Amino acid sequence: xxxxxxxxxxxxxxxxxxxxxxxxxxxxxxxxxxxxxxxxxxxxxxxxxxxxxxxxxxxxxxxxxxxxxxxxxxxxxxxxxxxxxxxxxxxxxxxxxxxxxxxxxxxxxxxxxxxxxxxxxxxxxxxxxxxxxxxxxxxxxxxxxxxxxxxxxxxxxxxxxxxxxxxxxxxxxxxxxxxxxxxxxxxxxxxxxxxxxxxxxxxxxxxxxxxxxxxxxxxxxxxxxxxxxxxxxxxxxxxxxxxxxxxxxxxxxxxxxxxxxxxxxxxxxxxxxxxxxxxxxxxxxxxxxxxxxxxxxxxxxxxxxxxxxxxxxxxxxxxxxxxxxxxxxxxxxxx
Ligand code: NAD
Ligand code: WQD
Numbered sequence: 065x066x067x068x069x070x071x072x073x074x075x076x077x078x079x080x081x082x083x084x085x086x087x088x089x090x091x092x093x094x095x096x097x098x099x100x101x102x103x104x105x106x107x108x109x110x111x112x113x114x115x116x117x118x119x120x121x122x123x124x125x126x127x128x129x130x131x132x133x134x135x136x137x138x139x140x141x142x143x144x145x146x147x148x149x150x151x152x153x154x155x156x157x158x159x160x161x162x163x164x165x166x167x168x169x170x171x172x173x174x175x176x177x178x179x180x181x182x183x184x185x186x187x188x189x190x191x192x193x194x195x196x197x198x199x200x201x202x203x204x205x206x207x208x209x210x211x212x213x214x215x216x217x218x219x220x221x222x223x224x225x226x227x228x229x230x231x232x233x234x235x236x237x238x239x240x241x242x243x244x245x246x247x248x249x250x251x252x253x254x255x256x257x258x259x260x261x262x263x264x265x266x267x268x269x270x271x272x273x274x275x276x277x278x279x280x281x282x283x284x285x286x287x288x289x290x291x292x293x294x295x296x297x298x299x300x301x302x303x304x305x306x307x308x309x310x311x312x313x314x315x316x317x318x319x320x321x322x323x324x325x326x327x328x329x330x331x332x333x334x335x336x337x338x339x340x341x342x343x344x345x346x347x348x349x350x351x352x353x354x355x356x357x358x359x360x361x362x363x364x365x366x367x368x369x370x371x372x373x374x375x376x377x378x379x380x381x382x383x384x385x386x387x388x389x390x391x392x393x394x395x396x397x398x399x
Pocket of ligand 2: 149244295
């Protein structure tokens with residue numbers, strides 16, 4: 065049985081990926097310091113899978129403790145999710161963001177060298193493309209100067225990993241996620257936003273639940289069909305499955321180069337208004353909303369050309385927007 069280290073494995077995307085790994089009979093070791101997750105997520109993972117991943121409450125910034133994890137476990141591959149991810153907060157706390165997302169990554173890369181781990185998957189983001197000149201966005205689109213410190217940590221992360229791969233016998237896949245949404249069909253795990261959500265879907269579900277009075281749709285004067293901004297919303301379970309495909313490719317030495325990059329999206333753009341309509345239809349309820357000015361730093365439109373992942377990883381998004389939004393609402397109801 066192959067042993068996979070999942071950093072940030074109790075977080076939103078990490079927990080869904082751990083479930084998929086366990087269901088495909090990988091042995092899983094989680095490193096998560098609970099800075100943006102809860103310990104009970106571990107019990108939920110056990111409940112879904114009937115399996116027990118090992119969990120270390122270790123901060124990746126603590127190199128000594130991280131080394132212990134590798135001393136105690138012979139790791140075959142790593143999926144690195146652990147990072148701070150709030151775009152707005154990253155502007156207020158640049159030092160903390162650089163420290164967590166970069167030092168954490170460097171400590172982990174040092175361990176890959178010391179303990180000879182050759183397969184490494186990195187969570188990157190469509191944020192590295194900014195407002196792309198051409199849509200859909202392919203992996204070859206030029207990277208734009210990121211608008212946020214968070215975005216910079218993703219671009220720097222990609223570069224650091226690529227530099228390491230260029231000098232060593234180390235194979236990596238950089239996965240650029242578009243907008244992950246939804247929750248596990250069991251409604252036992254999902255996204256846990258801290259405080260007032262920044263992201264659209266948790267704001268929509270909290271408004272439907274009466275926790276927020278009203279959703280503000282940021283901007284109805286974009287040059288799009290209905291004036292609202294367009295994104296590519298990808299179901300978190302579909303996203304999780306792509307990690308297993310990528311990891312297996314690396315573990316089986318099927319990769320064609322030691323650095324591969326894949327967009328993970330549906331290939332279809334949806335406007336904010338379309339998302340709100342789809343949420344209402346899927347769940348048979350109404351969401352209070354108003355139009356508000358554009359949010360600073362937002363782009364008009366981003367959606368993936370996901371054909372490379374289909375060709376090379378044999379992966380594609382399967383779940384409809386309405387189905388995703390049904391799972392998001394089922395999860396919200398449990399909170
Ligand atoms: P999340 O915050 O839910 O999960 C991250 C997990 O990492 C949390 O459980 C947190 O406790 C843990 N963590 C953070 N810093 C740590 C550290 N120093 N040591 C140990 N554990 C630490 O976030 P998510 O939405 O699941 O995102 C996972 C990854 O995907 C992140 O790298 C994020 O930047 C990237 N990403 C997310 C999105 C998105 O919209 N959710 C989009 C693109 C990329
Ligand atoms: C989606 C759309 C908003 C909230 C962010 C990060 C990106 C990546 C994914 C990590 C936009 C609109 C939102 C609200 C709204 N994360 N909106 N009212 O901004 O596309 O991407 O998450 O890597 O880096 O920037 O996602 O969910 O915040 O917004 O109208 O209350 O919904 O303006 O058009 P975004 P989002």
